[in-house]
Amino acid sequence: MKINNRLSNVNEYHFKKIEDMKNAAILTGKKIIDLSIGDPDLEVNLKITSALIDGLKDYRYNNYPPYDGVMELKKAVIKYYKQVYSVSLNSDEVIILIGSKEGISNIIPAVCDIGDIVIVPEPAYPVYSICSKLWGSIPYTVPLTPKNGYMLDFNAIPEEIIANCKLMFINYPNNPTGAVASCEFYKSIIKFSYDNNIVLCNDSAYNEIIKADKKAISLMQYDIKRQCVEFGTLSKTYNMTGYRIGYAVGNARVINALLKVKSNCDSGQFIPVQKAAIAALNLERDYVYNMRKIYDERREAAKSVLLQKNINFFDAEGTFYLWCKTPDNYTTNKFCEELLINNGIVVTPGNAFGKLGYDYFRIALTKDKVIIEEALKSLNKCGD
Ligand SMILES: Cc1ncc(COP(=O)(O)O)c(C=O)c1O
Structure with missing residues (x-):
């Protein structure tokens, strides 16, 4: 069978891979907090x-x-x-x-x-x-x-x-x-x-x-x-x-x-x-304003824990993502993998967004503020 040559330049969609790793961890009985994909947890009006x-x-x-x-x-x-x-x-x-x-x-x-x-x-x-x-x-x-x-x-x-x-x-x-x-x-x-x-x-x-x-x-x-x-x-x-x-x-x-x-x-x-x-x-526009306030609170809460943990991040003004620097002496993939295996936290490795994303990872603020705080507070367990 012959397959389009151009597909050899294309890898499996990155979130599919993350999903597979997450499901494998769930099968081992691990409690998972998924802060990877940008899929809002808020209710539909x-x-x-x-x-x-x-x-x-x-x-x-x-x-x-x-x-x-x-x-x-x-x-x-x-x-x-x-x-x-x-x-x-x-x-x-x-x-x-x-x-x-x-x-x-x-x-x-x-x-x-x-x-x-x-x-x-x-x-x-x-x-x-x-x-x-x-x-x-x-x-x-x-x-x-x-x-x-x-x-x-x-x-x-x-x-x-x-x-x-x-x-x-x-x-x-x-x-x-x-x-x-x-x-x-x-x-x-x-x-x-x-x-x-x-x-x-x-x-x-x-x-x-x-x-x-x-x-x-x-x-x-x-x-x-x-x-x-x-x-x-x-x-x-x-x-x-x-x-x-x-x-x-x-x-x-x-x-x-x-x-x-x-x-x-x-x-x-x-x-x-x-x-x-x-x-x-x-x-009504109030809907949008209230949604923004929820993400503002989550963003501020996440930033404050990341600051305590000495994790560098870009001071985002928009989206529900935080773009963070991988701690020294870790590769991006190793960091994200350990985070999943040791802490049950799923984040997106920066290289999912291209080579220039190496040394970064992305946190999606698509969970409740308390859950985000709980997840990020456990960060220093990684690699201990
Ligand atoms: C930058 C960006 N553009 C487009 C999309 C796709 O959105 P849609 O659900 O409308 O296909 C996404 C989804 O994550 C996104 O992050």
Whole structure:
């Protein structure tokens, strides 16, 4: 049997490996606290579940949904952008996705030919570079370093790379570091993308997960020529990872190209799930504020234990992650493995986000504050 050659460049999805290790530990009877995957533990709002249940009862939704999403959900996304960012969007500048991961993958063949370069950050959500390889494009990784607050330094990209690049991903608020971009950063990277005719995509999965007193900003606020794209998801803000619902907004030509790919590969998301997403986007803003306060408390609690334990971390302003330095005399993998075996704590090894993540690990604040504190307080048992 012959298998696609490009798959030899692709490893098993990292969270699958972590899941396997965790399950093996559980089988030995170990109590596990999982702070690895970014899957919120908070409850789904009742208005969201009610909308889903009402949708399930409507026989009209048994049929195929529209490929680009139901108009009512597009309108809810448009209203959301207006309300939160004061950005006006047309309906041909919005597409509904089966989770943003789907769109992040499908935008690659929508924009790039085989052999084109895709600029991706590192460390990063691995999908940008893995799916670039799967689709026959070539990821060019730009290091994100603590020196510049994990902002992507586009000035460091060589001319010949820029000349062969059509697509570029950024991700702010950033997974895994928790860095949040400023409007100055957005303005300057948008100018870089305009000057070089590159489609700039911001993956804004964590757009609302910032400190409670901060204002969320969007790439689209500064994309005056409407040439960029921004991905969004209901997964993180509304605790709906299992629902698989997200969206992309931005340049109508690119959105239409994405629809061309999608409509040939999938048939859209089940309408009751889209109804649930509408209910989520229509929740009062208090919902978002309260969710942020929960993560603020967890973040502060975790930071204070890490400080006591002399574990260095980036002072994150967003996402529900903390990006921590592996203690000296440990490799990343050895540290994470010992943490699991000795302490029953699962964190994500930094190299899951690319080579530049070696010597780091990521903590997801997706458990109750008390559980996070209990887990982190046991850290110095590791390697004793
Ligand atoms: C940076 C980033 N982008 C996108 C996603 C995918 O989100 P979705 O559930 O919408 O596919 C994730 C999920 O962990 C993520 O961390």
